[in-house]
Amino acid sequence: MPYEYNGDITTCPSSNIGGALYTAGNTFAQNTALNPLREDSLWAVVLLAGGPANVTLPITGHPLGVCHQDYWGSKPFCRDDDSSTRHASGDAYFDADDYARDAADFVTDPNNGQGAIIFAIGMGDKIRNDDIRNAGGEADIGEKLLTYAATGAGGTSDVGLYRHTVASSQTVLREIFLEIADNIATRLTH
Numbered sequence: 001m002p003y004e005y006n007g008d009i010t011t012c013p014s015s016n017i018g019g020a021l022y023t024a025g026n027t028f029a030q031n032t033a034l035n036p037l038r039e040d041s042l043w044a045v046v047l048l049a050g051g052p053a054n055v056t057l058p059i060t061g062h063p064l065g066v067c068h069q070d071y072w073g074s075k076p077f078c079r080d081d082d083s084s085t086r087h088a089s090g091d092a093y094f095d096a097d098d099y100a101r102d103a104a105d106f107v108t109d110p111n112n113g114q115g116a117i118i119f120a121i122g123m124g125d126k127i128r129n130d131d132i133r134n135a136g137g138e139a140d141i142g143e144k145l146l147t148y149a150a151t152g153a154g155g156t157s158d159v160g161l162y163r164h165t166v167a168s169s170q171t172v173l174r175e176i177f178l179e180i181a182d183n184i185a186t187r188l189t190h
Contacts, residue, residue: 014055015053015054015096016055016056016057017047017049017052017103017145018057018100018101018104019056019057019103021045021100021104021106021118021149022057022107024045024107024116025106025107025114025116028116029114042117042187042188043114044116044117045116045117045118045119046119046120046177046180047150048120048121048123049127049142049146050122050124050126050127051124051126051127051142052081052097052127052141052142052145053079053096053099053142053145054078054079055096056078056099059089059099065078066078066094066096066099067095067096079095079096079097080095080097081138082141083097083138083141083144083148086098086101089102097141097145100145100149101145101148104145104149104153104154105153106154107149108149108153108156110154110156110158115154117158117160117187118160119161119162119183120146120150121146121162121164121165121173122162122163122164122165123164123166123168124166126142127140127142127143128140128142128143143162146162147162149162150162161179161180161183163176163179
C-alpha cells in the first residue's frame with residue numbers, strides 16, 4: 001500500500017501482514033486450467049516480515065483499510081500493541097494485528113479456511129523490539145503475531161514453525177529456508 005497521506009493515517013503504514021496472508025490463502029482456492037487445485041498437495045506459506053502488522057486491505061465500511069482514530073495520534077499507527085486482546089471484525093477497535101491473526105486463521109484452518117501450514121520468518125530488531133510507545137505496549141508484538149501464525153492459528157495441531165534472525169545475510173536465510181524445506185520434506189514422506 002503506497003504512502004499517500006490525505007488526512008487519513010490509514011494510508012501511511014506499510015506492513016500489511018494480514019493482506020499478504022489473505023492473498024496467499026486465496027491463491028490456494030483458485031481453480032483454473034493453469035492452476036488446478038491439487039487436493040493431495042501439502043499447502044504451505046512462507047511469511048517473511050520485518051515488523052509488526054500496521055495496515056490492512058480495504059474491508060467493508062473501510063475502503064482505505066482499518067485504523068481506528070484512537071491509533072492516529074501516537075505511534076505506532078493503526079494498532080493497539082496488545083496481543084492479548086483480540087477484537088472481532090466490525091468492532092471499533094479492530095486493528096491490523098487482529099486482521100493479520102484472522103488472516104492466519106483463514107490460511108491454516110482445515111475446516112473453515114485453506115488448511116495450509118505457515119512458516120514464518122521474523123527479520124530484524126523491530127520484530128522483537130518495536131517499543132515505539134516507550135513501554136506503553138508490547139515491544140515484541142510482531143514476534144507474537146508471527147509465532148501465532150506459524151504455531152497457533154486455525155486451531156490446528158499441524159503447525160509450521162517460526163524463526164527469527166537479526167542478520168539478513170544469505171547464509172543465515174539459507175539455513176532457515178533449509179530448515180523449512182526439511183520440515184516440508186518430512187511431512188511429504190510420512
